Amino acid sequence: MTVQNSLRQQPDERGHFGAFGGRYVAETLMPLILDLEREYRAAKTDPAFRDEFEYLLKHYVGRPSPLWFAERLTNELGGAKIYLKREDLNHTGAHKINNCIGQILLAKRMGKTRVIAETGAGQHGVATATVAALFGLPCTIFMGAVDVARQQPNVFRMKLLGAEVVAVESGAKTLKDAMNEALRHWVANVHDTFYIIGTVAGPHPYPELVRDFQSVIGTEARAQILEAEGRLPDMLIAPVGGGSNAIGLFHPFLDDADVEIVGVEAAGEGLDKKHAASLAGGSPGVLHGNKTYLLQDEDGQITEAHSISAGLDYPGIGPEHAWLHDIGRVRYVPVTDDEALASFQRLCKLEGIIPALESAHAIAAAERIAPTLGKDKIIIVNLSGRGDKDIFTVAEALGVKL
Amino acid sequence: MSGRLSATFAGTRAEGRAALVTFVTGGDPSPADTGAVLDALVAGGADVIELGMPFTDPMADGPAIQRANLRALGVGTTTADILGIAAAFRARHPQVPLVLMGYANPMLRRGADWFAAAAKDAGVDGVIAVDLPPEEDGELGPALRAAGLHFIRLATPTTDAARLPAVLDGASGFLYYVSVAGITGLQQAAQGSIEDAVGRLKAATDLPVAVGFGVRTPEQAAAIGRVADGVVVGSAIVDIVAQHGAAAAPHVKDYVAGLAAALATAREKAA
Numbered sequence: 001m002t003v004q005n006s007l008r009q010q011p012d013e014r015g016h017f018g019a020f021g022g023r024y025v026a027e028t029l030m031p032l033i034l035d036l037e038r039e040y041r042a043a044k045t046d047p048a049f050r051d052e053f054e055y056l057l058k059h060y061v062g063r064p065s066p067l068w069f070a071e072r073l074t075n076e077l078g079g080a081k082i083y084l085k086r087e088d089l090n091h092t093g094a095h096k097i098n099n100c101i102g103q104i105l106l107a108k109r110m111g112k113t114r115v116i117a118e119t120g121a122g123q124h125g126v127a128t129a130t131v132a133a134l135f136g137l138p139c140t141i142f143m144g145a146v147d148v149a150r151q152q153p154n155v156f157r158m159k160l161l162g163a164e165v166v167a168v169e170s171g172a173k174t175l176k177d178a179m180n181e182a183l184r185h186w187v188a189n190v191h192d193t194f195y196i197i198g199t200v201a202g203p204h205p206y207p208e209l210v211r212d213f214q215s216v217i218g219t220e221a222r223a224q225i226l227e228a229e230g231r232l233p234d235m236l237i238a239p240v241g242g243g244s245n246a247i248g249l250f251h252p253f254l255d256d257a258d259v260e261i262v263g264v265e266a267a268g269e270g271l272d273k274k275h276a277a278s279l280a281g282g283s284p285g286v287l288h289g290n291k292t293y294l295l296q297d298e299d300g301q302i303t304e305a306h307s308i309s310a311g312l313d314y315p316g317i318g319p320e321h322a323w324l325h326d327i328g329r330v331r332y333v334p335v336t337d338d339e340a341l342a343s344f345q346r347l348c349k350l351e352g353i354i355p356a357l358e359s360a361h362a363i364a365a366a367e368r369i370a371p372t373l374g375k376d377k378i379i380i381v382n383l384s385g386r387g388d389k390d391i392f393t394v395a396e397a398l399g400v401k402l
Numbered sequence: 403m404s405g406r407l408s409a410t411f412a413g414t415r416a417e418g419r420a421a422l423v424t425f426v427t428g429g430d431p432s433p434a435d436t437g438a439v440l441d442a443l444v445a446g447g448a449d450v451i452e453l454g455m456p457f458t459d460p461m462a463d464g465p466a467i468q469r470a471n472l473r474a475l476g477v478g479t480t481t482a483d484i485l486g487i488a489a490a491f492r493a494r495h496p497q498v499p500l501v502l503m504g505y506a507n508p509m510l511r512r513g514a515d516w517f518a519a520a521a522k523d524a525g526v527d528g529v530i531a532v533d534l535p536p537e538e539d540g541e542l543g544p545a546l547r548a549a550g551l552h553f554i555r556l557a558t559p560t561t562d563a564a565r566l567p568a569v570l571d572g573a574s575g576f577l578y579y580v581s582v583a584g585i586t587g588l589q590q591a592a593q594g595s596i597e598d599a600v601g602r603l604k605a606a607t608d609l610p611v612a613v614g615f616g617v618r619t620p621e622q623a624a625a626i627g628r629v630a631d632g633v634v635v636g637s638a639i640v641d642i643v644a645q646h647g648a649a650a651a652p653h654v655k656d657y658v659a660g661l662a663a664a665l666a667t668a669r670e671k672a673a
Contacts, residue, residue, distance in 0.1 A: 014537060024506055024533045026462045028558040028583050031565055170468050176459060183461045188584035190560060286506040286533065287459060299481045300511030302458040 007254040007329055010320060015204020015290075018326060020319035023203040024286045028187045037205045039110050044212070049105060056101045057216060060134070061091045063098075065217075067224035067380070072350045073363075079370040080234065080377035084353070085221050087245060087384045094356060094385030095217060095245040096127035100196060102213030104131040107194035114138040114189075117196045118182040120147055120175035121310030122154025123385065124198030129163035131196075139163040142182040144174040147310065154389065172304055175314050179288050199242025200318030203289030207318050214248025221380055222252050229378055235260040235369070238382035239361040240332065241276070241312035243321045245384035254329060263321060264365045266307035267334035274306035278317040279325050279332045287315070292322040308337035308393060309357035311385070339364040341397055344387065356385035357393065403550050404527040406499040407575045410449050411610040411631055419665050420627035422447060423612050424658060425503065425636030427454035427470035428487050429479025431647045436487045437494075439643060442655035444498055447662025450612075450632065451491070452530065455484050455504030462532045464587035466637040469644065481508055485524045492525025501554060501575070503530040506542070514545035521551060528552030528575040536568045543572055552576075557603060559583045559595070566606055576610040576632060577603060587637025590616035593625050600629045620664030627668040635661060 010017045043049040057063040066086045074082045087095040115132050119125030125141040132139030145167040158165050171177035186195045200207045225233050238246035240263040253259045268275035278293040285294040295303045295315035305315040324330040344360035366381045395402050414421040424443045456474035509517045546553045552575030581591035603611045613626050614634025623633045643650045
């Protein structure tokens with residue numbers, strides 16, 4: 001049944017979410033992007049594709065992920081009940097794997113014989129290397145040279161999984177440059193290569209298909225909260241870098257007008273200093289194949305993002321978030337490095353869960369909001385990943401030598 | 403619509419040769435030095451000038467032009483500088499076609515209408531936006547056409563017969579054939595594949611067809627010049643600028659003169 005005025009029917013047939021999204025790519029890639037779109041449309045309505053995706057999510061990833069009532073955190077804050085959607089318990093330790101499973105099935109369906117991906121901190125790179133190993137496909141991961149130097153454990157993980165890791169020396173040598181380099185490599189290898197993009201950005205249909213694969217988060221959370229509480233939550237909170245875990249949680253609730261939705265951007269050292277908050281501190285522009293909010297100067301040159309959380313350290317944001325921000329359906333709030341660090345430690349001690357620094361941003365927002373709401377209110381926070389990968393960063397920030 | 407491009411291609415056709423289209427990145431090695439490099443291109447025999455607008459994230463470019471972009475931005479090159487370089491070039495060279503080439507974001511930053519008007523005022527004839535395929539030219543395309551500027555489209559080895567009409571719809575000035583599926587400055591396409599592609603494109607459009615990507619030597623330029631209406635050379639010139647910096651102009655002129663000489667006689671030699 002088609003829902004009138006639904007917020008869940010974006011993008012349009014040309015990949016636009018309101019004024020955002022689209023396919024801003026070199027002509028060489030256009031035929032391939034159009035192919036991918038056709039193949040995705042066919043896969044979407046193919047029960048066999050859906051069955052294989054769900055089988056792998058259940059038996060390989062370990063879904064459904066639990067919805068955990070964080071009772072000690074709730075009591076500490078003294079307001080709304082806080083539930084945590086435990087994406088940290090997935091295989092490879094974060095939500096990233098949901099999308100990689102979907103995309104590698106598409107790659108196989110399209111007859112592609114190798115996969116590539118970009119990665120920042122290495123989480124998406126590890127998830128991609130994982131599914132490539134599972135399907136026996138050669139895999140090349142592009143990672144900024146700066147990130148390679150500071151994320152050695154993940155580089156080693158990718159290599160153990162059989163991937164080739166290319167240290168990208170161009171530009172600022174971080175995530176956006178890794179994505180540039182992956183796009184350059186793809187242009188030169190379109191015939192046999194599938195590009196597994198790690199977030200809800202890039203040219204259409206990527207923002208749509210990544211969202212669809214990640215929507216399993218919100219679909220499960222919806223059923224789980226109905227079972228636990230007999231009603232929908234009052235609020236959802238999720239961290240937003242590119243925004244794939246957030247849109248995955250949000251999308252199944254967009255038409256539930258009574259559910260307030262909050263996305264959390266990384267405010268880094270503060271919005272007046274170095275940060276990664278594209279909505280709070282950026283403006284619309286075109287990068288990496290889509291139109292969205294970007295950190296940029298007055299000439300449209302992209303500026304460097306900063307967050308203590310490498311997964312949020314990106315100067316753009318998925319186009320659907322840009323649209324949800326503009327129409328006011330989702331409220332985006334900033335959380336600084338220091339706030340995230342404090343919440344990281346609090347969650348460790350109160351719930352026995354070491355959260356990813358990305359997820360700690362969402363916890364920080366929940367800690368700010370929950371006390372202002374009544375005890376009869378319910379908040380679901382997306383605990384998008386586990387924090388094992390971040391212990392070195394946190395130790396350094398706390399002045400601890402490991 | 404600006405007439406310099408069509409006049410130039412008509413002229414080179416009458417002379418029985420391909421037009422030499424040359425690219426350099428604006429602001430490399432500095433905004434103050436770019437004018438001398440552009441003059442060297444003209445003095446060496448270039449027929450059409452592509453002035454690159456530097457961008458932090460040049461996704462379709464190979465290492466040579468990536469580094470040129472970073473050099474230009476590193477010395478503080480702004481959009482205003484590029485437009486100033488264009489305007490000064492136009493004052494010195496009233497007849498030489500000048501095309502701005504770059505990425506969508508710097509062009510759209512202040513609005514498509516602003517950019518089209520500013521480019522027009524600077525004496526620019528056309529614009530190539532690498533990451534604006536026909537599907538996304540709804541802003542810049544109409545703005546450029548309203549200002550009387552050409553929106554130059556790109557065709558590639560992956561542009562098949564089904565897609566070609568969409569690429570040609572709204573194309574003007576010339577058609578830029580990107581001869582390799584890849585980034586600028588690295589591989590060169592097989593001559594046979596270029597000849598096939600040019601034949602296919604010329605059967606579908608009356609626009610001049612210029613071929614680029616990976617062209618470095620006078621011999622390569624001559625081979626392409628036998629079949630195409632224009633030959634585009636970029637990375638090789640950018641490399642010379644990188645090597646010689648502010649003293650690059652005479653070296654650029656000599657190199658371009660070698661290409662121009664090869665194109666001048668290419669078709670006689672083939673006949």
